[in-house]
Amino acid sequence: xxxxxxxxxxxxxxxxxxxxxxxxxxxxxxxxxxxxxxxxxxxxxxxxxxxxxxxxxxxxxxxxxxxxxxxxxxxxxxxxxxxxxxxxxxxxxxxxxxxxxxxxxxxxxxxxxxxxxxxxxxxxxxxxxxxxxxxxxxxxxxxxxxxxxxxxxxxxxxxxxxxxxxxxxxxxxxxxxxxxxxxxxxxxxxxxxxxxxxxxxxxxxxxxxxxxxxxxxxxxxxxxxxxxxxxxxxxxxxxxxxxxxxxxxxxxxxxxxxxxxxxxxxxxxxxxxxxxxxxxxxxxxxxxxxxxxxxxxxxxxxxxxxxxxxxxxxxxxxxxxxxxxxxxxxxxxxxxxxxxxxxxxxxxxxxxxxxxxxxxxxxxxxxxxxxxxxxxxxxx
Numbered sequence: 001x002x003x004x005x006x007x008x009x010x011x012x013x014x015x016x017x018x019x020x021x022x023x024x025x026x027x028x029x030x031x032x033x034x035x036x037x038x039x040x041x042x043x044x045x046x047x048x049x050x051x052x053x054x055x056x057x058x059x060x061x062x063x064x065x066x067x068x069x070x071x072x073x074x075x076x077x078x079x080x081x082x083x084x085x086x087x088x089x090x091x092x093x094x095x096x097x098x099x100x101x102x103x104x105x106x107x108x109x110x111x112x113x114x115x116x117x118x119x120x121x122x123x124x125x126x127x128x129x130x131x132x133x134x135x136x137x138x139x140x141x142x143x144x145x146x147x148x149x150x151x152x153x154x155x156x157x158x159x160x161x162x163x164x165x166x167x168x169x170x171x172x173x174x175x176x177x178x179x180x181x182x183x184x185x186x187x188x189x190x191x192x193x194x195x196x197x198x199x200x201x202x203x204x205x206x207x208x209x210x211x212x213x214x215x216x217x218x219x220x221x222x223x224x225x226x227x228x229x230x231x232x233x234x235x236x237x238x239x240x241x242x243x244x245x246x247x248x249x250x251x252x253x254x255x256x257x258x259x260x261x262x263x264x265x266x267x268x269x270x271x272x273x274x275x276x277x278x279x280x281x282x283x284x285x286x287x288x289x290x291x292x293x294x295x296x297x298x299x300x301x302x303x304x305x306x307x308x309x310x311x312x313x314x315x316x317x318x319x320x321x322x323x324x325x326x327x328x329x330x331x332x333x334x335x336x337x338x339x340x341x342x343x344x345x346x347x348x349x350x351x352x353x354x355x356x357x358x359x360x361x362x363x364x365x366x367x368x369x370x371x372x373x374x375x376x377x378x379x380x
Contacts, residue, residue, distance in 0.1 A: 001026035002128075003034075007144025008351045009134070010060040013052035016352045017143070022061065023128045024148050028074035032120075033154055035086060038163035038374040039345075040142035041065035042354045042366045043171050044198065044266065045289060049137070050355060053291030057118060060135040061127060064090040065171035066142030067163040069374070070154065077151050084156045085163065087170045089320040090138040091115070092153035106315040115139040121150065143351065145370045155324045161331060164345065164367050164375040165338040168199065169327050171315075172365060173338065176203020176264065178316015178323060179287045180211055184260050188212035191254040193261040193277050194234070197225035199341060199365040200287060201264035202232055206336045209233030213260075217252050219245070222361055232337060240270075249277050257282055266290045272297075275310060283309040287316075345369050 003024045008017040028034045046062045048054045070084040080086065092115055093105035100108050114121050118135040126148040127134035127141065140147055157166060176199070180186050192208040194201050197220035208216045209232070217236045218229035226237035238248055249258075257279025263271050266288030274284040275298060302308065316323070330336045343363030346354050354366040369375040 003146055005145040006348060007061045007127075007141070008063070008348060010049060010056065010062050011058055014050070017050075017062065017355075019349055019351075020129065022134055022144060024126055024146055028072055028148055030075040031077060031151055032074045032148055033070050033077055033080050033151060034072040035068045035088065035147050035149060035154055036071050036374075037066045037068035037142055037145055037147060037370050039067060039167045039370065040368045041167050041170070041172060041199065042351070042358060042368065044200075044358065045171075046137070047355060047358055048289065048291065051291075055292070056137070057135050059129065059132075060118060060137055061141035061144050062137045063142030063144075063368075064088070064138045064140045065167055066140065066147070067157075067167035067170060068147075069163075071146075079151055080154060080156055085159050085166070086154040086156055087166050087320075087324050088140050088142060088147065088149060089153050089155055089170065089324075090140055091315055091320070092139060092150040095152065103319060104317070105319060106317065143348065143368065155320050157325055157328055158332070161328050162376045164342065164369060165331070166328065167367060168338055168341055168365060169324050172199030173203045173327055173336075173341070174318045174320070174323055175287060175313075175316045176200045176205075177207035177210065177327060177336070178318040179262060179285050179313040180204055180207030182317035182323075183311060183313035184262075184283055184285050186211040186213055186260055189214045190259040191215040191252075191279075192217070193249065193253070193258040193274065194218045194229070195240075195261070195263050195270040195274055196220060196265035196288060197222070197229045197364070198264065201262070202229060202341060202364055204262045204264055204287065205229050205232050205234050208260075210330070210336065215252060215254060217249065217258070225364060228340060228364060231340065246273070246276075249273075253277060253279055256280065259283070260285065262287055264288050268294060268296045275308070278306075278308045280306045281308070283311055285311050285313050287313050341365050342367050345372075345375075
């Protein structure tokens with residue numbers, strides 16, 4: 001017996017995703033769980049694959065930001081039960097490598113060796129089409145109704161938060177808030193620059209507000225995103241196309257520059273702006289992901305002379321099993337806002353239009369709903 005369902009399949013660079021039937025085995029293998037997804041967010045990392053920025057095997061079910069309900073558990077699974085609401089995590093961790101042991105599961109050796117190649121720990125895929133293997137993006141593949149994942153890739157959460165909102169915590173929200181709280185450890189009263197106000201950038205804004213930064217300057221090309229950034233905590237919102245942008249940043253940077261600058265786009269130009277906008281002792285946090293092979297020139301003397309810091313942040317330096325529930329607790333208490341993060345909800349069949357909106361830099365986050373009732377279900 002197999003489980004058959006439609007999924008958005010990547011077949012080639014710059015080609016539309018194809019809605020095709022794929023199959024999963026009837027029951028999960030030992031250490032794995034079957035999850036019925038309620039919703040999945042569209043992320044720029046998926047677009048990197050579609051554009052050919054990052055090499056990926058085909059056929060491949062894209063998607064890595066999802067939430068749903070556990071429908072079956074394999075032998076040996078101890079942390080999850082049928083019926084649990086879960087958020088998927090795209091850094092399934094082994095729990096024993098030196099990075100896992102030191103509290104940095106996003107750098108897990110096993111995840112790098114297997115999940116980043118879009119296969120399971122045994123080196124194979126779970127999805128099939130007529131016996132032909134189909135890869136799952138980062139060992140998740142959330143652009144289909146069901147997924148088979150490692151136990152460590154599904155984090156149990158409270159049931160009183162709608163699953164479409166919870167799905168955002170699987171990537172954008174954790175990446176952005178975590179970059180502020182975990183990676184940079186922004187102090188109260190600091191000045192913060194945020195370049196890019198998509199799902200990740202808006203989460204950085206909320207993280208900076210949560211950290212009680214005194215000045216939060218958000219920069220984006222889209223006026224609606226700038227307005228949203230202000231609503232979510234930015235003290236200033238600037239047009240990225242303003243010819244005098246650097247001058248405005250100089251005016252707003254306390255003491256000659258910003259204490260922290262977060263690049264949340266993944267572009268060489270904005271990476272350069274982030275580094276140049278720092279004050280003495282400031283930290284630039286690179287959150288956005290650039291195409292493979294892209295480099296950015298820096299002035300080493302400026303970095304050393306002014307003790308500036310350039311830091312990378314992968315998945316917000318998060319410990320998903322700890323941070324996912326914490327973020328949802330903050331939402332439930334009204335401390336952060338997830339509702340405003342969703343710009344549009346679409347069915348799977350309209351997924352290509354969602355990526356068209358992303359290419360045009362419209363909206364914060366588009367969410368695919370597989371089942372509206374399940375996506376909005378909660379016990380609130």
